[in-house]
Amino acid sequence: MTTSRASDPAASTTHGGRPRVVIVGSGFGGLFAAQRLRKADVDVTIIGKTSHHLFQPLLYQVATGILSEGEIAPATREILRRQENARVVMGEVTDIDLAARTVTSTILGRTTVHPYDELIVAAGAGQSYFGNDRFAEFAPGMKSIDDALELRGRIFGAFELAELATDQAEIDRLMTFVVVGAGPTGVEMAGQIAELAHRTLKKDFRNIDPRTSRIVLLDAAPYVLPSFGERLGGRARRQLNEIGVEVQLGAMVTDVDADGLDIKDADGQVRRLNAATKIWAAGVQASPLGRVLGEQSGAEVDRAGRVSVLPDLTLPGHPEVHVVGDMMSLDKLPGVAQVAIQGGRYAADQIRRRLAGKEAQGPFRYFDKGSMATISRFHAVADIGRFKFEGFVAWMIWLVIHLFYIVGFKSRITTVLHWLVSFMGRGRSQRVATQQQVFGRLALENLGPNFEASKTGGLKDEPVTGDLTGRESA
Numbered sequence: 179m180t181t182s183r184a185s186d187p188a189a190s191t192t193h194g195g196r197p198r199v200v201i202v203g204s205g206f207g208g209l210f211a212a213q214r215l216r217k218a219d220v221d222v223t224i225i226g227k228t229s230h231h232l233f234q235p236l237l238y239q240v241a242t243g244i245l246s247e248g249e250i251a252p253a254t255r256e257i258l259r260r261q262e263n264a265r266v267v268m269g270e271v272t273d274i275d276l277a278a279r280t281v282t283s284t285i286l287g288r289t290t291v292h293p294y295d296e297l298i299v300a301a302g303a304g305q306s307y308f309g310n311d312r313f314a315e316f317a318p319g320m321k322s323i324d325d326a327l328e329l330r331g332r333i334f335g336a337f338e339l340a341e342l343a344t345d346q347a348e349i350d351r352l353m354t355f356v357v358v359g360a361g362p363t364g365v366e367m368a369g370q371i372a373e374l375a376h377r378t379l380k381k382d383f384r385n386i387d388p389r390t391s392r393i394v395l396l397d398a399a400p401y402v403l404p405s406f407g408e409r410l411g412g413r414a415r416r417q418l419n420e421i422g423v424e425v426q427l428g429a430m431v432t433d434v435d436a437d438g439l440d441i442k443d444a445d446g447q448v449r450r451l452n453a454a455t456k457i458w459a460a461g462v463q464a465s466p467l468g469r470v471l472g473e474q475s476g477a478e479v480d481r482a483g484r485v486s487v488l489p490d491l492t493l494p495g496h497p498e499v500h501v502v503g504d505m506m507s508l509d510k511l512p513g514v515a516q517v518a519i520q521g522g523r524y525a526a527d528q529i530r531r532r533l534a535g536k537e538a539q540g541p542f543r544y545f546d547k548g549s550m551a552t553i554s555r556f557h558a559v560a561d562i563g564r565f566k567f568e569g570f571v572a573w574m575i576w577l578v579i580h581l582f583y584i585v586g587f588k589s590r591i592t593t594v595l596h597w598l599v600s601f602m603g604r605g606r607s608q609r610v611a612t613q614q615q616v617f618g619r620l621a622l623e624n625l626g627p628n629f630e631a632s633k634t635g636g637l638k639d640e641p642v643t644g645d646l647t648g649r650e651s652a
């Protein structure tokens with residue numbers, strides 16, 4: 179039973195007594211699971227913390243002014259508008275009760291309890307600072323549209339401040355950009371900042387020359403793109419050097435503040451790197467809902483917060499609870515979009531079979547379609563089965579595949595136009611950065627619990643206490 183400031187019975191009841199499938203998360207796992215249930219005789223409720231589905235692999239292009247946020251984040255409600263058995267609910271899931279078979283979500287003080295017969299949990303992962311959460315204040319991660327827009331403001335803003343500065347040391351600090359983490363996200367981000375500084379902005383300023391910017395890609399590991407193997411990783415490193423990115427490996431960040439970073443090198447020496455803009459692309463931590471599920475089901479939860487699932491992606495003793503994507507741990511599968519997509523579809527198929535009284539399908543088998551990362555325009559690396567591609571061919575493969583997975587025809591058209599502007603020309607069509615984007619996160623954190631949602635025109639209706647479901651759970 180949940181005490182709510184206000185309730186929304188309509189959001190928690192079911193239509194016509196069909197089995198209720200609740201999906202937590204509208205990312206790759208959640209959305210593809212919902213779509214797979216399109217023809218099933220069930221009521222699907224997909225609950226998302228945001229109103230959009232996010233194509234995370236292109237976040238770095240929003241942060242560097244190539245794409246607009248709308249192109250990679252279509253409204254979930256719009257995507258599912260023709261799927262009549264699906265309902266979209268916005269809210270953050272704060273609790274899951276496996277015994278009562280309910281999920282509790284909350285938004286701006288309104289709490290809703292959603293009973294389920296089948297549950298798919300696909301709440302993904304957030305940034306991990308490896309126990310140094312204080313770094314987040316100075317080195318934002320890249321996991322959400324908010325993060326990408328904040329970074330866009332910080333990157334373009336650093337050039338603006340450098341144009342005004344008179345002290346050379348200060349200009350150098352403002353024009354040094356450090357990306358922590360040499361995985362695909364870090365490589366793509368560093369490559370795009372280099373292109374921005376060396377191509378796009380080169381004629382835009384009068385007092386500074388953006389081409390003198392210093393772009394540093396750091397990693398504690400000794401390789402760039404370790405999951406791609408030595409050959410492609412080495413190729414990526416050479417290409418980064420060619421476009422002006424300084425790659426520093428075996429370099430562990432020990433502290434971060436507003437002015438720069440402390441770094442411990444492989445030989446144990448500690449040094450200081452002054453940089454106004456720091457970007458954290460180094461680690462992930464699964465949704466805290468993983469621990470909630472682990473505590474109640476006895477499933478193991480690893481240090482990164484991922485829940486160990488059974489081979490059919492369910493929890494021990496709970497065949498009705500499926501965990502997919504970045505939140506789950508099974509056979510060391512990587513945290514990539516295809517694992518989430520295939521896992522979401524598998525869970526949906528499992529539900530359809532069970533409800534139809536059919537035998538369960540075999541264990542989840544991941545089909546590895548390969549991985550790729552862009553370094554700069556016309557240069558990428560791709561590792562697809564036995565084949566390894568680099569340079570322009572890999573970049574073309576990257577382009578076609580990403581275009582295929584962007585959701586929505588309109589977004590594909592405008593994305594192609596923006597890519598033409600940025601890759602054939604030098605422009606970036608999305609250079610808007612507002613103060614709210616740059617300072618909003620820190621301002622909200624400072625306000626803390628004093629921030630009142632009602633000041634924004636939020637909920638006004640009366641508090642209600644009680645069971646909102648109107649129906650016993652199965």
Ligand SMILES: Cc1cc2nc3c(=O)[nH]c(=O)nc-3n(C[C@H](O)[C@H](O)[C@H](O)COP(=O)(O)OP(=O)(O)OC[C@H]3O[C@@H](n4cnc5c(N)ncnc54)[C@H](O)[C@@H]3O)c2cc1C
Pocket residue numbers: 202203204205206207208225226227228230231232233234235236237238269270271272300301302303320321362363465467502503504505513514515516518550
């Ligand atoms: C910058 C970046 C670049 C990447 N590049 C690639 C790439 O090139 N190729 C690749 O294969 N993979 C890439 N990935 C990884 C890939 O995006 C993830 O593996 C994939 O998104 C995982 O899908 P998911 O459904 O598990 O989680 P997500 O897609 O993260 O979705 C999680 C959803 O759950 C919602 N949510 C979270 N908590 C709650 C809550 N408490 N209540 C309600 N909703 C909640 C979120 O809002 C989100 O909608 C990248 C990731 C990042 C961050």
